[in-house]
Amino acid sequence: FKELAGSRPLSELRTAEEAAANVSGPVSEADGQVNEGEVHPDAAEQMQKPLTAGSTEAEGLEKYVAIREELYKKAKELDSKIIGFETAIRRPYFHVRPLNVAELENWHNYLDFIEREGDFNKVVKLYERCLIACANYPEYWIRYVLCMEASGSMDLANNALVRATQVFVKRQPEIHLFAARFKEQNGDIEGAQAAYHLVHSEISPGLLEAIIKHANMEWRLGKLEDAFSLYEQAIAIEKGKEHSQTLPMLFAQYSRFSYLVSGNAKKAREILTGALDHVQLSKPFLEALIHFETILPPPRQIDYLQSLVDKFISPNSDGSAADKEDLSSIFLEFLSLFDDVQSIKKAEDRHAKLFLPHRPMSELRKRHAEEFLSSDKTKLVKSYSGAPSPGQSLMGAYPNAQNQWPAGYGAQPQTWPPTTQAQAQAQAQPWTSGYSQ
Template sequence: YPLDFEKFWLAARNNPHDFTAWTELLQYVEQENHLFAARKAFDAFFAHYPYCYGYWKKYADMERRFDCSRETEEVFERGLQSIPLSMDLWIHYISYLQSTLDMNLPESIQKIRGVFEAAVAAAGMDFRSDKLWELYVEWEREQGDLRAVTGIYDRVLSMPTQLYNHHWEKFKEHVLHNPPKDILSPEELLWVQSKLATDPVPKPPEPEATEAPPGEDLPPGVEGKAAAAATDAQVGTQRGIPGDSLGTPPPFPTRLTFNSQEDLDQEKIRELVISMRQQIYAQNEAEVSKRWNFEDGIKRPYFHVKPLERAQLRNWRDYLDYEMAAGSHERTIVLFERCVIACALYEEFWIKYTKYLENHTVAGARSVFQRACGYHLPRKPNIHLLWAAFEEKQGNLDEARRILRCFEEVVPGLAMVRLRRVSLERRQGNLEEAEALLLEAMRANEGLPLASFYAVKLARQACKVQKNLGKARKVLVEALEKDPDNARLHANLLEMEFGADVRQNEGNTMSCFERALRSPLPDEAKLIFSQRRVEFLEDFGSSIHR
C-alpha cells in the first residue's frame, strides 16, 4: 500500500461516521492511483455510504483505467443494486458498454437493450428520468428500429416526468416524419386501417393549456405550444439531454398537397395515431400538474451527510402523504426510494416507509429494515426496535433476538433495548431468560441509579407474572440496602405490599413504612410516607396501639 495509506485508513476506520475522513481516504488513493488500496478503501466506504453515486463512478473509472473490464462491470452492477434510481450511474454504465462492446455483434445490441430496459424498469418512473428515456429513444433510432422508438414513447407518454411535453412533441415529430408501416406494429397498423375504413378521422384536440386548476400554477410546458417549446428548450439545456436540441420543433403542416391516394391514407393514419394518444398525454399532463409544486420543493435530491432544511423535510412528508393517498403503489414506492436517498440519515422516513410496506409486502418491508439498520442508521434505536417487533410478528424469534442483541453490542447501556429483550422472552414464556437479562443489567450498572430501575422491573415481573411476592420483596429490599435514598424503590415496595391481602400483610406493610421513615430520604418524601402510613392505619389498621 502507499506510504500514508495506513494513516488515512485508520482515521476512517476508527471513526466510520466521519464522512470527511472517508473522502480524504478516497481522494488519497485516487491521487496515488493504487488499485489495491483503492479497492480496499472504496469497499469499506460503501459499507457505510452506498448512496454516493459519484464515488461508484470514480471506483468504476479506476478499475477501467487498469483495464479490469470484469471488475469494472461488477462495480457498476454493485452500484446500481445499491442505488437503482441513479440516472447518472445508469447512463455512465451504458456509455461504458457502448464504448467497450463490439457493436457489430448481435449479443452486444441485446446486452445494451437489456441494460436500457433494466434502467427504465428501475428508474423510469422517477419524475426526473427524462434524460434516460431520451437516451433510450435516440439509441433505438440509431439502431434503425423505429417501432421500438414508438414503443418507448408509448411508455413515457403516460409517465409524469419533468419534460413530459418535450416527449409529446418529439413523438409527434416521430410520427409525422416516418412512414406508418415503419413505426407501427403490424397489429396496430391493421387496426388503424380497419378503423379508418369504418370511421372518419377525429381531429386531434389541442391540449387545454389556458387555465390551471383552481389554486394551482401551471407548470412549464402547459401554457401553450410556444411557451412549451421555449420552456423545453431551457429545461433541456439545463438537464443536458443528449440528442437534438430541444428547441421549438419544426412546424407541422396543416395543409398538405398529396401526390396520391396512398399519401392521403398515410396522413390519415398519422392523424389517428396521434389522436389516439392525445387523451393519454392530457391525463399525464394533469398528473404532472398535481406533482409539480412538490417536485419544485426538492432542492437536494441526492444523498449528503449535511442536514436538510426544515422546508425540504416538510415537503417530503407532504409529497409522500399525497402519493400514498392519490398515487399508485408503484409510484409511491419510487417516491419513497427517492426520499430515503435524500433523507437517508432521517429515521422518520425509513419508519414511514416500513409502515407503508408492512401492509403490502413482508419481504419488501424486511428489505427496507435491513438497508436502514445495516447501512444508514446503525446507531438509531427506534428503527431497530421496530425491526425486531416486525420479525417477532412474523414468527422469526431468533432474528428478533439477534437484532436486539447486535444493536446492544453496538450501542450498549440503553434501557429501552434491554427491556425489549426482556419483554420478548416474557412473551415467549421464557421467564428464566427474562430474569437473567434483568439480573445481568443490574450487575452491569451496580452503584448507578439504573441498577435500581432494573430492580423495580425484576420485582414487578416476580410479583405480577410469577405471582411470587416474597421474591419480589427480596429484590427490592436488597436494592434498598445499596440505594437507601431512592424514593422510587420505597414507593414500589409499598405498592406491592399494598397489593397483597391487607390483613395478612399488615406487618410487612408497616415495616415498609418504617424503613422509609428511617432512611436518608429528604424530609418532603418522608412527610408523604408518614401521611400514607396514617391513612393506611385509619383504613386497615388492626390495633389502636400502632
C-alpha cells in the same frame, strides 16, 4: 408535440415498443413506456391496440395525439397537486447535517399523499428519493418497511430493513429494536434474538427499553427463566458501574415483571428490598416503588415506604426541592387510598411544614399581581358596560335623571326670528360704506 406530429408520419412517432405492439398485438402494462416516461395503464392499452385495416394514416395519427394529450392532462393534474411538496424540498441530497423540522414534516406529508394515490411504483420511487435526504433518520426506514409489508412486497421490505440495519442507521438502537419486533412477527425468532443481542453487546449496552422488550419476547415464547436471566445479567453488569442511572429502574422493572408473570409477591418485594443496598434513593425509584405497592396484594408495607419517603424528603438529603415536593404529593395520594385518616393528616402536616413555607415570594407576588389586574379589569368592564354608545342619547343612558328642559322642547320645531331686508343687507356687507371708496 402537435406541431411535430403534424409534420411526421405515424411510424416515426411510435417508439419501438409501440411499433412492436402494433404488429404483434397488446403487451403487458409493465411494458407500456412512452418516451421513457410513465404511462397510465388505460392509455397504454389504447396505444398498444393495432389499427384496424380500414383505418387511415390520418385517423391513426389523430388517435395517437388524443391519447398523448390525455396523458399530458393527467401529468399536469398530478404536477399541480405535488408542486407544493416539491418546492418545500430544500435539500434533496444527503448531508450529515440534520434537516429542519419543516423539511422532515414535508417528507411525511408527501409520502402520505402519494400513498393515498395508490400508485405502487410512485410510492417506491418517492421513498427511495426520501431516503437519500433522510438516510440518517430511522423513522423513514421504519415507515418504508411497514409500507412495503402492507403492500405485500416482503422482498422490498426486507431489503430496506437490511440497508437500514447494516449500512445507514446501523448504530442507532431504535432500528434494531424495530427489526427484532418485525422479525418476531414474521416468524424469524432467531433473527429477533440476534437483533436484541446486538443491542445488548454493541449498540447500546444497558438500554432499559431493549432489556424489557427482549425479556417480554422470551416470556411470550414460554421461556420464563431466560427472561429472568436477562434481567439478572443486566443488573449484575450495572452493579459494576459507578453511579449507574439504569440500575434503580432495572430493579423496579424486574420486580414488577416478576410479580406480573409469576404472581410471586414475596419474590417481588425481595428484589426491591435487595435493591436498596445498591442504589441511592431517588424520585424515579421511590415513585416506581409506590406505584408498584398499589398493585401488590395486602398487607401493604406502608410503614416501610413511609420511612423511605421521609428519608428522601428530609432537608439534609440529596435531591432537588421540586423532586421532594412531587414525591411527597405522590405519597399523600397513596396514603389517601390505603391508609387511615390520622396517618393522612400527619403526612399532610409534614408536607405543609416542609414545602408550603418555602415557596418563593416572587411566585406569591406574581399571583397577587394577576389577581389585582383581574379585579381591575372586572371594574373597568363594569364601569364602561353602562356607558352610552355613540348612537345612544344621554337621557336613554340615564333614565332616572330629571329633564331640565321645558316640556315639549324636543318636539317643537326650531324657528328663528324673522329678518328684515336691511338686516340681511348688513349681514351680507359687513364692511362700512366708506371702505370701498
